[in-house]
Amino acid sequence: MLKSSFTKDKIEAGCDEAGRGCLAGPVVAAAVILPRKYRHKHLNDSKQLSKKKRDSLRSDIENDALHWAVGVVDNKEIDKINILNASYLAMQHAIDQLSQRPELLLIDGNRYKPHNEIPFECIVKGDGKFLSIAAASILAKTYRDEYMEKIGSEYPEYGWHTNAGYPTSVHREAIKLMGTTPYHRISFRLLPEQLELFPDQLVK
Numbered sequence: 001m002l003k004s005s006f007t008k009d010k011i012e013a014g015c016d017e018a019g020r021g022c023l024a025g026p027v028v029a030a031a032v033i034l035p036r037k038y039r040h041k042h043l044n045d046s047k048q049l050s051k052k053k054r055d056s057l058r059s060d061i062e063n064d065a066l067h068w069a070v071g072v073v074d075n076k077e078i079d080k081i082n083i084l085n086a087s088y089l090a091m092q093h094a095i096d097q098l099s100q101r102p103e104l105l106l107i108d109g110n111r112y113k114p115h116n117e118i119p120f121e122c123i124v125k126g127d128g129k130f131l132s133i134a135a136a137s138i139l140a141k142t143y144r145d146e147y148m149e150k151i152g153s154e155y156p157e158y159g160w161h162t163n164a165g166y167p168t169s170v171h172r173e174a175i176k177l178m179g180t181t182p183y184h185r186i187s188f189r190l191l192p193e194q195l196e197l198f199p200d201q202l203v204k
Contacts, residue, residue, distance in 0.1 A: 002131045004038050006106055006121060013067075013102035014132025015091045018046070018140040020083055022165035023175070024158070024184045025148050026074045027083065029090035030139035031098055031105075033067040034132045040064070045127040046137040051145070058142045061135045068135070069097035070143050079187040088113040094136075108133045155181050 005012055017029035043061075046054055062068060071093025073086040081089070092115045095105065105112070105120035108127050112120050123129060127137040145164050152160030157178060159170040165183075167190075175190050184190065 002043065002129060002134055004034070004131050005036060006123075006130065007104060010103040011100065012104045012106055012132060013095060013098060014106045014108075014126070014130055014134070014136045015095065016108040016127055016133050016137040016140055017087045017090055018137070018144045019165065020087055021167070022185070023167050023171060023188050023190050024075060024160065024165040024181065025151065026072045026144065027078060027086050027090050028140045028144035028147070029071045029087065029094045030136040030143070031069050031071075031091065031094040031102075032061065032065050032132050032135040032139065033098065033100060033102060034065055034135060038064065038131055040131065043131055043134050043138075045125075045134055046141040048128070049138070054138050054142050057135075057138050061139060065135065067098045067100050068139060069094045070139055071095075071097065072147075075183055075185045078185050082187070083185075084111075085113070088115075092116075106130055106133050108137065151183055155183070 011033060013031045013033045015029060015031045017027055019025060019027045040060065043057060071090040073090045078086040095115065102118060105118055106126060107120050107122045110122050110124050112122055126133040148160045148164045158174045159168065163171050172191055180186065
């Protein structure tokens, strides 16, 4: 069973991101402050849940959380500052939008860049250990998937409505045949063969 808190008395915000390994689209992060001693029998790491279950849990989280927020860093900014820094920045955007300042951040993963002097704990696989991080993982994943479905209607050949920008065979084959779109992360290895993508291959 996932734990409801890391400390006994601090205001904790769980933080997680979605989309680090994608070839296109933004990285999206969420920060969630849950009530102390919160319980939810279905809340878990978003990667362990079906889309239907994630969408249902998103509603529960938004209704039950004391405070929550989502932060976004687009693909162009990712290309400028790299995906690790962009992931930190997305989390910081989410944290800055919370209507209550947390006293402790629970960060999924093993690294984080300090921000606004808020203490933090990095927890490897934290989305499977703490409810607030699991909640953040679900919000980040569902908001990002929703956005990728939206822009996927502009470029249906890339299959973003199902692969969310991850490097599936369908996605990479579309890049190979049609080139990149304005949503692709040009700094990423888009094709395993490292084929050169020239500016005139940009899909308008």
